[in-house]
Amino acid sequence: MKLESVELRRIKLSLVAPFETSFGVQTERDVLLLKAITDGGEGWGECVAGEEPTYSSEYVDAAGHVLIHHLIPRLLDRELVAADVSALLHPVHGHQMAKAAVEMAVLDAELRAQGQSFGRFFGAVRRAVDCGVSVGIQPSIAELLQTVGGYLDQGYRRIKLKIKPGWDVEPVRAVRERFGDVPLQVDANTAYSLADAEHLAKLDPFGLLLIEQPLPEEQVLAHAQLARTVRTPICLDESITSAQSAADAIELGACRVINIKPGRVGGYLEARRIHDLCAARGLPVWMGGMLETGIGRAGNVAMAAMPGFTLPGDTSASDRYYHRDITEPFVLEDGRLRVPTGPGLGVSIDAEYLESITYWKSVVGRAGSGVRS
Ligand code: OSB
Numbered sequence: 001m002k003l004e005s006v007e008l009r010r011i012k013l014s015l016v017a018p019f020e021t022s023f024g025v026q027t028e029r030d031v032l033l034l035k036a037i038t039d040g041g042e043g044w045g046e047c048v049a050g051e052e053p054t055y056s057s058e059y060v061d062a063a064g065h066v067l068i069h070h071l072i073p074r075l076l077d078r079e080l081v082a083a084d085v086s087a088l089l090h091p092v093h094g095h096q097m098a099k100a101a102v103e104m105a106v107l108d109a110e111l112r113a114q115g116q117s118f119g120r121f122f123g124a125v126r127r128a129v130d131c132g133v134s135v136g137i138q139p140s141i142a143e144l145l146q147t148v149g150g151y152l153d154q155g156y157r158r159i160k161l162k163i164k165p166g167w168d169v170e171p172v173r174a175v176r177e178r179f180g181d182v183p184l185q186v187d188a189n190t191a192y193s194l195a196d197a198e199h200l201a202k203l204d205p206f207g208l209l210l211i212e213q214p215l216p217e218e219q220v221l222a223h224a225q226l227a228r229t230v231r232t233p234i235c236l237d238e239s240i241t242s243a244q245s246a247a248d249a250i251e252l253g254a255c256r257v258i259n260i261k262p263g264r265v266g267g268y269l270e271a272r273r274i275h276d277l278c279a280a281r282g283l284p285v286w287m288g289g290m291l292e293t294g295i296g297r298a299g300n301v302a303m304a305a306m307p308g309f310t311l312p313g314d315t316s317a318s319d320r321y322y323h324r325d326i327t328e329p330f331v332l333e334d335g336r337l338r339v340p341t342g343p344g345l346g347v348s349i350d351a352e353y354l355e356s357i358t359y360w361k362s363v364v365g366r367a368g369s370g371v372r373s
């Protein structure tokens with residue numbers, strides 16, 4: 001297959017409610033989307049980088065820049081398949097989210113051309129995946145209980161509470177008291193230090209499924225040390241940026257569970273390697289989320305149907321994020337989302353709506369005669 005050009009666009013989508021984490025509050029998403037134009041048809045990719053470099057060092061302006069100037073030019077006008085992309089991009093350090101977006105677009109084009117779905121390509125073993133929901137930090141315990149109750153009424157099978165110092169033990173206690181033994185976990189997004197070990201151990205009596213990324217991303221060994229004081233299983237998110245870092249973290253005893261986000265690790269193919277590695281080591285994995293539109297959600301839901309994804313993911317329904325998605329909406333059915341079965345991502349883009357929320361576009365490659373923006 002030959003990649004002839006890539007169309008990049010930025011869209012703005014308001015979130016249905018503000019989403020607060022230990023690193024900030026988000027009220028809208030500014031999403032970078034890619035359309036790969038190949039000699040065998042088109043494919044779509046979504047970049048999960050946020051507007052600011054607060055979850056990781058990546059951010060959407062930088063992702064756009066590195067794609068236009070350093071990544072896409074290495075892929076244009078040569079015979080390639082999606083499996084070649086990461087090796088061709090290897091000389092560029094880092095920028096996993098940008099790399100993941102272009103690999104995804106090429107993979108979608110390839111699978112659409114073959115008439116094969118992402119699910120079939122990944123070896124999906126279920127037609128629908130169990131869904132959890134990530135609940136942001138709330139202004140009060142009362143509002144937290146109302147929000148969690150609403151999601152449970154909708155059928156979500158697992159609740160994840162965002163925590164930070166000052167908002168941790170009390171919200172967990174309140175949710176346990178009100179909602180009993182609902183599957184519950186927490187995510188600190190790196191907000192603690194090893195000195196907080198005794199404090200975090202106060203979460204142990206609540207029988208949480210896991211505590212996600214309590215310490216800074218580079219402090220992998222400290223997570224192993226934390227695990228000597230805290231009995232709740234530690235799950236890593238930010239620290240895992242590749243299959244190599246996953247293997248190292250497991251070997252060190254830094255985590256018993258891994259949150260797989262294809263964007264964070266450089267793409268679906270590397271994410272699949274992490275799934276396989278964890279399956280071989282007996283670690284459960286689950287599909288993370290980055291507030292994706294229907295494009296990213298389609299790929300994530302397909303991958304979450306692989307056998308090792310034994311815990312519910314942060315793969316929530318479209319209406320948990322957006323009033324109107326850019327694809328047909330993903331709808332919760334009995335706490336699950338159905339895995340798309342059509343070719344490639346298996347979703348169609350609402351072109352007219354997409355155009356109406358696009359505020360920037362650029363084409364790299366033949367159709368754009370170089371870089372245009
Ligand atoms: O840490 O998992 C995280 C959203 C943005 C950035 C980081 C994270 C999250 C979420 C939301 O928790 C997951 C989702 O519903 O997409």
Ligand code: MG
Nearest residue numbers: 187212213237
């Ligand atoms: Mg997380």
